[in-house]
Amino acid sequence: MLSNPFSAPRARHGRAPDVFRHGAWVSMREHRETDEVDFAIVGTGAGGGTLAALLAEQGFSVVAFDAGPYFRPLEDFASDESEQNKLYWTDRRVVDGANPIQMGGKNSGKAVGGSTVHYAMVSLRFRPEHFSARTSLGYGADWPISWQEMWHYYDLAEKQINISGPLTYPWGPKRPRYPYRAHELNGAGKLLAKGCEAIGINWTETPLATLSAPLSGPEGKSPPCAYRGFCRFGCTTNAKRSALTVWIPRALAAGAEIRDLAMVGRIETGPSGRATGVHYHREGEWHFQRAKNVVVAGYAIETPRLLLNSADQRYPDGLANSSGLVGKNLMTQSNQAVWGRMDEPVRWYKGPPSLAITEHWNYDDNKDFHGGYIWLGQGPLPNEWASIQTGARGLWGQKLRDAMLDYNYMIGVKMVGEMLPNEANRVTLSDDLDQYGLKVAKITYAWGDNDKALIAHALEQMGRSIEAIGAKGIFLQEDDTNHLGGTARMGSDRRTSVVDADCRSWDIPNLWICDGSVFPTVGGVNPALTTQTIALRTADRIGQLAAAGEL
Amino acid sequence: MATTRERLKASFLLGFRGEAPVARGGYETAPIPSKTEIVTAARRLNRAAGTIAASVLVDSAMEHYRGDFRNKAMWTPIVTSALSIGVSVHGHVDGRHGAHPLRDTVYVAAGLTGLVGTAFHIYNVTKKVGGFSWQNLFYSAPIGAPAAISLSGLMGFLGERVRDNKPGTRPMVAGLPAGRVVAALTGASLLGTTAEAGLLHFRGAFHNPAMLLPVTMPPAAAALLVYAAVGPAGVARPASRGWLAATAAMGIAGVALHAYGVSRNMGGWRNWRQNLFAGPPLPAPPSFTGLALAGLAALALLVDDKDD
Ligand SMILES: Cc1cc2nc3c(=O)[nH]c(=O)nc-3n(C[C@H](O)[C@H](O)[C@H](O)COP(=O)(O)OP(=O)(O)OC[C@H]3O[C@@H](n4cnc5c(N)ncnc54)[C@H](O)[C@@H]3O)c2cc1C
Ligand code: SF4
Numbered sequence: 001m002l003s004n005p006f007s008a009p010r011a012r013h014g015r016a017p018d019v020f021r022h023g024a025w026v027s028m029r030e031h032r033e034t035d036e037v038d039f040a041i042v043g044t045g046a047g048g049g050t051l052a053a054l055l056a057e058q059g060f061s062v063v064a065f066d067a068g069p070y071f072r073p074l075e076d077f078a079s080d081e082s083e084q085n086k087l088y089w090t091d092r093r094v095v096d097g098a099n100p101i102q103m104g105g106k107n108s109g110k111a112v113g114g115s116t117v118h119y120a121m122v123s124l125r126f127r128p129e130h131f132s133a134r135t136s137l138g139y140g141a142d143w144p145i146s147w148q149e150m151w152h153y154y155d156l157a158e159k160q161i162n163i164s165g166p167l168t169y170p171w172g173p174k175r176p177r178y179p180y181r182a183h184e185l186n187g188a189g190k191l192l193a194k195g196c197e198a199i200g201i202n203w204t205e206t207p208l209a210t211l212s213a214p215l216s217g218p219e220g221k222s223p224p225c226a227y228r229g230f231c232r233f234g235c236t237t238n239a240k241r242s243a244l245t246v247w248i249p250r251a252l253a254a255g256a257e258i259r260d261l262a263m264v265g266r267i268e269t270g271p272s273g274r275a276t277g278v279h280y281h282r283e284g285e286w287h288f289q290r291a292k293n294v295v296v297a298g299y300a301i302e303t304p305r306l307l308l309n310s311a312d313q314r315y316p317d318g319l320a321n322s323s324g325l326v327g328k329n330l331m332t333q334s335n336q337a338v339w340g341r342m343d344e345p346v347r348w349y350k351g352p353p354s355l356a357i358t359e360h361w362n363y364d365d366n367k368d369f370h371g372g373y374i375w376l377g378q379g380p381l382p383n384e385w386a387s388i389q390t391g392a393r394g395l396w397g398q399k400l401r402d403a404m405l406d407y408n409y410m411i412g413v414k415m416v417g418e419m420l421p422n423e424a425n426r427v428t429l430s431d432d433l434d435q436y437g438l439k440v441a442k443i444t445y446a447w448g449d450n451d452k453a454l455i456a457h458a459l460e461q462m463g464r465s466i467e468a469i470g471a472k473g474i475f476l477q478e479d480d481t482n483h484l485g486g487t488a489r490m491g492s493d494r495r496t497s498v499v500d501a502d503c504r505s506w507d508i509p510n511l512w513i514c515d516g517s518v519f520p521t522v523g524g525v526n527p528a529l530t531t532q533t534i535a536l537r538t539a540d541r542i543g544q545l546a547a548a549g550e551l
Numbered sequence: 552m553a554t555t556r557e558r559l560k561a562s563f564l565l566g567f568r569g570e571a572p573v574a575r576g577g578y579e580t581a582p583i584p585s586k587t588e589i590v591t592a593a594r595r596l597n598r599a600a601g602t603i604a605a606s607v608l609v610d611s612a613m614e615h616y617r618g619d620f621r622n623k624a625m626w627t628p629i630v631t632s633a634l635s636i637g638v639s640v641h642g643h644v645d646g647r648h649g650a651h652p653l654r655d656t657v658y659v660a661a662g663l664t665g666l667v668g669t670a671f672h673i674y675n676v677t678k679k680v681g682g683f684s685w686q687n688l689f690y691s692a693p694i695g696a697p698a699a700i701s702l703s704g705l706m707g708f709l710g711e712r713v714r715d716n717k718p719g720t721r722p723m724v725a726g727l728p729a730g731r732v733v734a735a736l737t738g739a740s741l742l743g744t745t746a747e748a749g750l751l752h753f754r755g756a757f758h759n760p761a762m763l764l765p766v767t768m769p770p771a772a773a774a775l776l777v778y779a780a781v782g783p784a785g786v787a788r789p790a791s792r793g794w795l796a797a798t799a800a801m802g803i804a805g806v807a808l809h810a811y812g813v814s815r816n817m818g819g820w821r822n823w824r825q826n827l828f829a830g831p832p833l834p835a836p837p838s839f840t841g842l843a844l845a846g847l848a849a850l851a852l853l854v855d856d857k858d859d
Contacts, residue, residue, distance in 0.1 A: 167685050180756045184690040193680045205686060213755040214815035223817040226829070237817040 005069035011258045017072050020220030029255045033289050037061040040278050040291035042264045045114015046531040047515030048297030049243030054539030056254035063257045065280055068110035070260035077234035081383040084233035087118045094430040098446035101332055106482050112260050113244025118232050121209040122354050123163045124525035125154050127362045133521045139370035141520040144492040144501035153533040161241045165207030171359045180212045188348035188377040189355035191411045195465030201360040209241040219249035227351040229379055265438050267294050267310040275511045281436050297515040300484035304427045305441040320505035325498050327427040329486040331522045334417035334455045338462045340471025345408045353379035362524040369453035371418030372524030375462050378412040392477040415458040418524040419451045427487050483527050485519035502541040514538050587718050588855045594643050595848035596710030601639030602841030603703035608632035609834035617828045628700050631664040635703045648718055650711035658707035665701025689754040695747025699838050702740045706845045709733050730852030731780045737845040738776035741769045744838050761808050772798045776846050784853050792850055799843035805836020
């Protein structure tokens with residue numbers, strides 16, 4: 001009988017689940033709450049999970065907290081879209097603004113491994129100019145890190161995550177060969193390719209964080225992808241390279257402790273103004289863990305919420321907020337799609353959904369708006385497809401039934417587009433309380449004119465591409481968004497950013513933020529590889545600062 | 552004594568039979584069981600042809616079953632390789648001198664089938680989106696696979712040519728010393744097969760170091776064979792023979808390694824119905840065994856061929 005990952009923590013009593021073997025455990029070092037650990041990390045996703053492994057491997061004592069459960073993919077994941085809603089952060093949140101963001105499965109996970117447990121594995125590098133968007137392209141904000149440095153850490157990230165990708169990537173400066181070969185294109189991928197060729201733009205196989213061959217890594221043995229297409233609902237095979245299968249096992253092996261079902265509610269600061277530890281809720285009680293350093297890695301909503309909820313007498317506006325920017329400049333990415341019906345069956349549900357990509361529009365500057373976008377092949381599973389039919393097309397009853405019968409013939413392409421930072425788009429605290437008694441986040445969002453122009457351009461191009469290959473009954477899905485960023489941006493000036501290039505907060509030298517919220521701009525590609533890359537760099541920098549006695 | 556050129560020309564006219572053929576009837580009506588080196592070498596080549604054909608039979612049956620036999624032509628390699636196995640067994644038990652017309656016909660047919668199959672697989676690659684790209688080389692109908700049946704045909708055909716030499720004569724193929732011809736062609740075939748294994752193991756990112764074996768051992772064997780083909784005759788070459796024997800063994804071990812590869816897929820062998828197709832092909836590696844056997848036959852011929 002399987003234990004319920006939600007009923008009680010699994011990482012306890014000196015052991016944690018071995019995600020690679022049924023029912024097995026790996027040993028886990030544990031720390032007392034009275035021990036002042038080197039790092040308390042809040043969140044174990046793309047940012048926190050990566051950092052937990054890399055800091056522990058450098059010999060730091062690490063405790064990483066996650067509000068979500070510790071899943072065993074081989075046992076807990078079902079091939080069932082509804083069941084797998086358990087992966088998402090569906091706690092109460094308030095959304096408003098002209099274009100309220102739909103929260104939950106689209107954009108936030110709550111599990112050890114964070115959103116990478118259900119992410120679509122698309123692993124892209126920013127366009128180099130996107131790191132200096134303000135000076136090179138005239139919009140948004142510059143990153144405090146050069147693209148050359150990021151390129152170096154991207155190399156390391158791709159290698160350690162073991163990305164499967166094309167032999168030559170058609171855009172951007174040279175990069176090393178991906179560790180594993182690209183996957184076979186499914187019907188949807190081939191049609192994306194045909195569509196791109198029909199309108200004269202380049203395409204390639206998408207670099208994906210799922211294995212195209214078996215892997216025996218230091219973290220464990222994984223089989224290659226089985227092409228069943230449940231990626232966004234939790235990969236049952238472990239072919240997916242999520243934080244849960246890449247970084248967390250490494251963190252444990254290096255002596256980090258993971259605390260699952262542990263919601264951090266407040267960061268404590270001491271008389272010196274430095275962070276002293278975290279208050280967290282686990283097994284029905286509040287606890288306090290002492291720490292020399294606190295890293296917040298809860299993603300772009302929960303990170304500012306925790307900083308704001310940690311306001312105290314000394315920091316009445318929340319921690320690390322002397323710039324007033326905590327929670328501001330929230331960005332999502334536009335995720336509009338065009339759909340159509342082919343005459344021949346496509347069976348788009350086979351394999352990872354986004355096997356082919358065009359990044360052409362990130363590299364073409366002859367557009368009358370700022371920013372760029374990509375588009376990817378799609379393979380929504382039936383529930384999601386039904387909700388697109390009811391949502392984007394308003395179909396119900398017999399019409400909906402008829403539309404669903406075309407499932408095997410459908411194709412679609414979906415964009416991931418850059419949205420520009422805007423201080424009015426933000427996370428604040430609502431007066432509503434969640435199950436832990438904490439103020440919930442209020443998320444305010446409106447698209448700007450530039451965002452709308454970019455979306456219109458993408459919809460037009462995507463429509464052209466599938467029309468050119470004979471898709472019929474084309475319709476648009478016009479109001480979807482996905483990944484998040486901003487709300488604790490990094491920069492080189494403490495007045496206009498929350499953290500520096502090392503993800504260290506300007507205000508509190510032992511408070512760090514290392515996740516998607518530090519992005520000053522979101523670029524026109526999916527963010528998770530960049531988040532992990534930043535964590536790699538941050539870990540290196542922390543090592544250097546420690547060696548120099550500057551922690 | 553005819554010049555080499557004349558002999559070559561004659562051999563083409565005579566259906567590639569090398570030296571003027573011996574009267575067939577005599578052998579057929581009054582078989583003289585002969586244990587001459589010529590027949591031994593020919594039978595070795597039959598075994599080589601049969602081994603490769605067996606590899607092709609199982610491989611193409613599995614792959615084309617997976618492809619639902621969508622195109623009737625997908626039965627061709629199955630029929631051809633089965634026939635090639637049949638005549639190879641026949642050749643193996645046949646202790647007589649002289650080429651056999653049925654064996655010859657089947658081997659030539661196998662050789663041609665492979666060529667047509669290769670053309671077809673290339674066409675299949677080029678018509679896919681992306682054309683001649685890594686994606687299609689990796690995942691479309693494998694270009695090298697049909698060539699394997701050609702190699703079976705080639706080895707069998709060479710066996711028949713060798714066998715067609717008179718007992719006690721110096722074995723020739725197409726007017727050239729048989730050992731050298733077989734060594735050179737086997738060397739080339741090994742390189743071709745290496746290319747196929749290399750492509751697919753590259754697709755698998757050489758994730759297991761054992762995947763390097765079929766891209767290192769066979770090329771070395773090929774080099775040894777080419778050296779033997781042009782080098783001095785009448786030499787024992789124990790190291791080369793040892794290396795070829797090891798290459799033959801590698802082909803068999805490859806089945807076990809591929810079986811391990813199958814187990815590395817989700818569900819392992821419990822899920823054999825899917826993983827036999829998702830994992831590395833079990834029947835493929837023995838192609839190397841077949842070619843190594845042919846190489847051993849060539850070396851044996853060269854040892855006996857002292858008349859250089
Ligand atoms: C359906 C979906 C598909 C995606 N596909 C892709 C893709 O293909 N490519 C790509 O690049 N990106 C993709 N993303 C985005 C990507 O997953 C995220 O950008 C990335 O995981 C963010 O990393 P993070 O570390 O900032 O946060 P997360 O990975 O979300 O991790 C945050 C963790 O912190 C925990 N947490 C938060 N607050 C607290 C607290 N107070 N106490 C304790 N724990 C807390 C949460 O439970 C969560 O586990 C996808 C996202 C979704 C939802
Ligand atoms: S398609 Fe591949 S990556 Fe996606 S869930 Fe299945 S095995 Fe995992």
